[in-house]
Structures are given as structure tokens and as C-alpha cells.
Amino acid sequence: xxxxxxxxxASGSPGQSVTISCTxxxxxxxxxxxxxxxxxxxxxxxxxxIYEVSKRPSGVPDRxxxxxxxxxxxxxxxxxxxxxxxxxxxxxxxxxxxWVFGGGTKVTVL
Amino acid sequence: xxxxxxxxxxxxxxxxxVKVSCRTSGGTFTSFVLSWVRQAPGQGLEWxxxxxxxxxxxxxxxxxQGRVTITAAESTSTAYMELSSLRSEDTAVYYCAxxxxxxxxxxxxxxxxxxxxxx
Numbered sequence: 384x385x386x387x388x389x390x391x392x393a394s395g396s397p398g399q400s401v402t403i404s405c406t407x408x409x410x411x412x413x414x415x416x417x418x419x420x421x422x423x424x425x426x427x428x429x430x431x432x433i434y435e436v437s438k439r440p441s442g443v444p445d446r447x448x449x450x451x452x453x454x455x456x457x458x459x460x461x462x463x464x465x466x467x468x469x470x471x472x473x474x475x476x477x478x479x480x481x482w483v484f485g486g487g488t489k490v491t492v493l
Numbered sequence: 494x495x496x497x498x499x500x501x502x503x504x505x506x507x508x509x510x511v512k513v514s515c516r517t518s519g520g521t522f523t524s525f526v527l528s529w530v531r532q533a534p535g536q537g538l539e540w541x542x543x544x545x546x547x548x549x550x551x552x553x554x555x556x557x558q559g560r561v562t563i564t565a566a567e568s569t570s571t572a573y574m575e576l577s578s579l580r581s582e583d584t585a586v587y588y589c590a591x592x593x594x595x596x597x598x599x600x601x602x603x604x605x606x607x608x609x610x611x612x
Binding site: 384386415417419421428429430431434435438440472474476479480481482483484485486487 | 526528530537538539540543545552554555556588593596597598599600602603604605
């Protein structure tokens with residue numbers, strides 16, 4: 384149960400797009416279409432932004448989109464806004480009622 | 494709307510145990526799948542284990558096997574996570590989360606419980 388791999392940081396100017404990647408293995412990301420993404424602001428609980436690779440919960444702006452290819456999933460935030468500055472974590476179902484998370488990516492809005 | 498409300502901050506000495514509670518409301522507790530996730534200061538999220546209350550069956554991440562016990566009380570719609578043999582590295586915020594069973598995603602989260610391990 385190794386953590387998924389995310390780049391530590393990403394940045395973009397307001398209005399631009401930023402893409403975060405999340406690499407796992409065939410036992411998690413590559414083996415299931417149950418990849419999710421969470422946004423976390425300092426001192427707050429994680430908030431679900433994407434589930435099942437590319438679906439958005441009600442209330443999440445369509446600026447947030449997800450995709451997957453093989454063992455790597457991606458989250459794209461388009462039209463960056465100041466409030467998008469946060470830590471983002473990917474997660475994947477890993478079978479037998481277990482889950483694994485990525486190390487997190489800090490997104491900075493320049 | 495399901496809500497998860499966790500117990501308050503804890504301070505423990507190394508070698509001791511801590512038990513954190515997660516009270517749920519707004520749903521049918523026996524239909525839930527609940528997980529526990531922790532986050533050390535400045536670090537990422539780490540899945541610890543989970544429980545299916547209706548089965549009373551818990552499973553744990555390999556890293557925590559033997560040191561964590563997750564239980565559930567149907568009468569109070571509350572889940573518990575007990576971590577023993579505490580060390581300073583266990584200082585973290587501990588979250589409970591409800592799994593959306595169809596989507597296999599941790600969808601609803603508690604507010605978090607800070608646990609500090611210090612002599």
C-alpha cells in the first residue's frame with residue numbers, strides 16, 4: 384500500500400489552467416476507475432472535488448475536471464481563481480475496502 | 494445530509510493510547526462504510542482503516558495492523574478509532590469519513606481531531 388505519487392507543487396496565474404498528475408500502479412489507479420481528488424484549505428477537512436475519475440459532486444464548479452490514462456490520473460483546474468489556492472490530494476480505491484492517497488500538491492495562484 | 498462530528502483534541506504521552514469518536518447523524522448508520530484517515534503536520538493524507546458497522550468488520554492498512562482498532566456502536570451511531578503504543582510520529586489530525594458505497598469514494602468528512610503525543 385504505497386502512497387500515490389504527486390508533484391509537490393504547481394502554479395498558475397488567474398485565468399490560466401493548471402494540471403496535477405497522480406501516479407499509482409495497476410493495483411490502484413490503473414486497476415479501478417475509482418480515482419478521486421480532494422481540495423484542502425489550511426486547517427480544514429478535505430473536500431471532495433472529483434470522483435470516479437471525472438465526475439463532479441453537486442456544487443463543484445465545472446472548472447475542475449479529471450481524467451486517467453493507465454496508472455496516471457490528472458486533475459485540471461481551468462480559469463484559475465484565487466480561492467483555488469489549496470492543497471490537492473488524489474486517492475484511489477485499492478481493492479478489499481482499502482484506499483490509498485497521494486502525497487499532495489500545493490497549488491499556488493500567482 | 495449526513496454529518497460526522499468528532500470528539501475533541503487529545504494530548505497523550507508516548508506509549509499510551511487514544512480513542513477518537515465519530516458520531517454520525519442524518520443517515521442510516523448500519524448502511525454506512527466508514528474510514529479513518531490521518532494527517533501529520535505538514536504532511537499528506539494517510540488511510541488507516543475502516544469499518545462496515547452492519548457487519549462489525551474492520552480492516553486496516555498494513556502500516557497500522559496491530560496498533561489500531563476501529564469499532565462501531567449502532568446504538569449511538571458512532572464509530573471509534575483507538576490507536577495504541579503512541580509515539581511522537583502519531584501526532585496528527587485524525588479524520589473519519591463516510592464512504593459513498595456506489596462510488597467507492599470518501600465523500601463526507603468529519604471536522605478532524607488533533608492528537609498530540611508528547612512527553
